[in-house]
Amino acid sequence: MSLLDQAEFAKPERLRAHQAAAWAVQSDHVARHSAFYRELWQGGMPPADLRDLAELPLSDKAQLRISQADHPPFGNYMAASRRDAVRLHRTSGTTGQAMNLALSARDCAVTEAVGGRCQTAAGLTPEDTVVHCLNYQMWMGGLTDHMTLQATGALVVPFGVGSTELLVRTIQEVGITAISCTPSYPAVLERVIAQKFPGLKPRDLGLRLGLFGGEAGLDDPAFRARLKDIWGMEPRNANYGVSDVFCNFAAQCEDDTRLHYMAADVLYPELIDPETGVPVPLEAGQTGELVLTHLLRDCQPLVRFRSGDIIAVDDTAPCSCGRTGFRFRVVGRSDDMVVVRGLNLFPTMVAAVINEFAALSGDYRITLDSPPPYDALPVTVELAKGRAASEGLAETVAAAIKAKLGATARVKVVPHGTFPLTEGKTKRVAREYK
Numbered sequence: 001m002s003l004l005d006q007a008e009f010a011k012p013e014r015l016r017a018h019q020a021a022a023w024a025v026q027s028d029h030v031a032r033h034s035a036f037y038r039e040l041w042q043g044g045m046p047p048a049d050l051r052d053l054a055e056l057p058l059s060d061k062a063q064l065r066i067s068q069a070d071h072p073p074f075g076n077y078m079a080a081s082r083r084d085a086v087r088l089h090r091t092s093g094t095t096g097q098a099m100n101l102a103l104s105a106r107d108c109a110v111t112e113a114v115g116g117r118c119q120t121a122a123g124l125t126p127e128d129t130v131v132h133c134l135n136y137q138m139w140m141g142g143l144t145d146h147m148t149l150q151a152t153g154a155l156v157v158p159f160g161v162g163s164t165e166l167l168v169r170t171i172q173e174v175g176i177t178a179i180s181c182t183p184s185y186p187a188v189l190e191r192v193i194a195q196k197f198p199g200l201k202p203r204d205l206g207l208r209l210g211l212f213g214g215e216a217g218l219d220d221p222a223f224r225a226r227l228k229d230i231w232g233m234e235p236r237n238a239n240y241g242v243s244d245v246f247c248n249f250a251a252q253c254e255d256d257t258r259l260h261y262m263a264a265d266v267l268y269p270e271l272i273d274p275e276t277g278v279p280v281p282l283e284a285g286q287t288g289e290l291v292l293t294h295l296l297r298d299c300q301p302l303v304r305f306r307s308g309d310i311i312a313v314d315d316t317a318p319c320s321c322g323r324t325g326f327r328f329r330v331v332g333r334s335d336d337m338v339v340v341r342g343l344n345l346f347p348t349m350v351a352a353v354i355n356e357f358a359a360l361s362g363d364y365r366i367t368l369d370s371p372p373p374y375d376a377l378p379v380t381v382e383l384a385k386g387r388a389a390s391e392g393l394a395e396t397v398a399a400a401i402k403a404k405l406g407a408t409a410r411v412k413v414v415p416h417g418t419f420p421l422t423e424g425k426t427k428r429v430a431r432e433y434k
Helices: 012-033 035-040 050-055 061-070 105-121 140-150 164-174 185-196 221-231 347-354 393-405
Strands: 085-090 100-104 129-132 155-158 178-181 209-213 234-242 246-251 259-261 267-272 287-294 305-315 327-333 338-340 343-345 360-368 377-383 409-414 429-431
Touching (some): 012 035, 012 050, 085 105, 105 140, 105 234, 105 246, 129 140, 129 164, 140 155, 140 234, 140 246, 164 185, 185 221, 185 360, 221 234, 267 305, 327 347, 347 377, 347 393, 377 393, 393 409
Parallel strands (some): 129 155, 178 209, 209 234, 377 409
Antiparallel strands (some): 234 246, 246 259, 259 327, 267 287, 287 305, 338 343
């Protein structure tokens, strides 16, 4: 099987026929070559019809970690020979032990093509020069995202992380029009510009497009407005993925800020209740944990894999841009969820409240120094540059969290610059207990 041409624009009946044919080939590949899934399925066979996929047990990251520890380096869910693998990546380890990711030449090509759909939808064109500012040291977001940018026909500058002063000069000298990075990285650049380039404003760099991924935050209109105002560029959520599954398979388009699912020809999505694992209909208005199944993967195929991401499906009708994939928002990660007196809270929800305050930088941390249950949410917020804490600011922020989210919060205000600068993913929830 191969990619479906223009899959992101495909009509449902054409897509369903392709998926059925792809699953017939992929399910046989997994059943014959993945010891991990043969054990998980207790010798049973996967259903022939994708609509019956819920008959199979779920798989998750914890199982994959055990598999790689017991069968290094790739785990016994490796379904191809060592000779077939041409690239090795490693996950960031944000949520635990870093994982080794093996890709065949075909896996690489499919990954890059799907990611290219996403970057194109977000507005990157062959006329652009884009600087890529993610870690190239084995992380999928470095080289693989570079290749998805290149798949659009754009000129790609492989900058990576660090040397921020050089980055500013490079943007000026090369005439770069777009930047690919995490949503928190522009704040790092702003501080360096203020310190090292007197008189230069971020919008003076002439960037027209920001292609963001790797962190939450872009769903917040206040955060997007701030980026647009300070930088003069259009901020786009161009890079949503799950490293173990696909580097990038969803992005917004120029017409809609919600994420468009772009990989239906090679990646089958489901929703489940994160607490019970019971299937949830993938329909507008539904919220659940995203579960993913490869329809085309050689080296480490996954079936009914729990992503850990809680998403809200907003629309399943075609977008005005012509793309037919469902549109969704990421509510948060199941392992970042904090339950306060029965309320399920995610960092993105807290960020939306904090970003309403001009006196705050928008950076924050939720530090948990004891195990649950919690009767209040401990939040540390950082002042904006040049701002002093006014009397009662902490109480005002806490009152806003209570009013908007329904949860009691213990808010601490710290000076600007308290939180370390990060060029990679920023971890907002810290569990400092054993």
